[in-house]
Amino acid sequence: MNLMNFIKMHGLGNDFVMVNLMQEELPGDLAALARKVCHRHYGIGADGMILILPSEQADVKMRIINSDGSEAEMCGNGIRCLAKLVYEYKLVQTPFITVETLAGIMGTEVILDAGDQVQGIKVDMGEPRLLPESVPVLLPGKQAVAQGLNVDGNRVEVTAVSMGNPHCVIFVPDAAAAPVTTLGPILEKHPAFPAKTNVEFVEIINPGEVKMRIWERGAQETMACGTGACAVIVAGVLNNKTQREAVVHLKGGDLKIHWADNNHVFMTGPAVVVFEGRYFL
Structure with a gap:
């Protein structure tokens, strides 16, 4: 055997x-x-x-x-x-x-x-990849930041980032109450994401601290996602919601993320x- x-x-x-x-x-x-x-x-x-x-x-x-x-x-x-x-x-x-x-x-x-x-x-x-064709995401403009996406007739505001894999970041008032298991799988396979996508639901606590839940492409909801945490801080900076260095609280624990001046994202x-x-x- x-x-x-x-x-x-x-x-x-x-x-x-x-x-x-x-x-x-x-x-x-x-x-x-x-x-x-x-x-x-x-x-x-x-x-x-x-x-x-x-x-x-x-x-x-x-x-x-x-x-x-x-x-x-x-x-x-x-x-x-x-x-x-x-x-x-x-x-x-x-x-x-x-x-x-x-x-x-x-x-x-x-x-x-x-x-x-x-x-x-x-x-x-x-380095994060922000050009829509690099994510990839089928949205107009040089960056897909706070863009409206039609999801079953409803507008969902998304920011798309690639950390070598695609991410769709959504800011929500309460991460615990976010529709991770319902909206997550729909967005994962949304036609706007030709390679499918990971989906992050993010609550801003303060500029240096966020809560996040993740629907992972190919794995459903998981306890944590490192590339997702990186994408969240990049999206937070692009949307003027976070600092370039912040703590991301996930279900499984905390990650420290730093989007450095050399444009590289560091995760600890x-x-x-x-x-x-x-x-x-």
């Missing part, structure tokens, strides 16, 4: 099955495998499966297969998990780790405490190893 060794990890409750393909061999249909592995009742249970591979361009390569079998370009919580794993398991010897993704090469820094224990991960998430947050196991293929 074939076995797959894995490590279960999470970043603020956004959970992943991590598989080291430098050591493991998997069947060709990774989409089908991810759907089985990520199933909450019949599998290990996760928002996605993250594959660690060798890279010719960076220290390691990351592939993210969502729980529905689709492949994501980038995952903020997932890349923090990957950086912690490859550092602690000595796949990479330095705390400064470059990661090849479908959204480009990402730089990560493993933050250590006085005892050399991993305290958190800081990720250079790169935790990553946790939950358990190791073997999955029968």
Whole structure:
């Protein structure tokens, strides 16, 4: 019987099955495998499966297969998990780790405490992409900021940002009461987003602090989304609602986001190893 060794990890409750393909061999249909592995009742249970591979361009390569079998370009919580794993398991010897993704090469820094224990991960998430064709979103203008979108005859004001994957940010008075599970799936597959989209519902507490809930493309509502938190602060600045450095409160915990003067967005947050196991293929 074939076995797959894995490590279960999470970043603020956004959970992943991590598989080291430098050591493991998997069947060709990774989409089908991810759907089985990520199933909450019949599998290990996760928002996605993250594959660690060798890279010719960076220290390691990351592939993210969502729980529905689709492949994501980038995952903020997932890349923090990957950086912690490859550092602690000595796949990479330095705390400064470059990661090849479908959204480009990402730089990560493993933050250590006085005892050399991993305290958190800081990720250079790169520059936000704001041109509609780069998101992609089918809205007019040079930036899709506070634009009205027709959703079943109702106007929804959205700001579209790409952090290597598409995001649709909506500002709401109360994140807890936001229609995440009803409006989220409609916007995810709205014709204005040809590659589908993640959808963020954001409550402004003050310019340095926001609450956010996320409907993730390919994974439904999750506890947290790193790229989404980055997109939210970019959208907050563009809409004159937040500072360039702010704390994003998510269901699973907090992320610190900084849209720096060099136009790069930096995300800092935790990553946790939950358990190791073997999955029968």
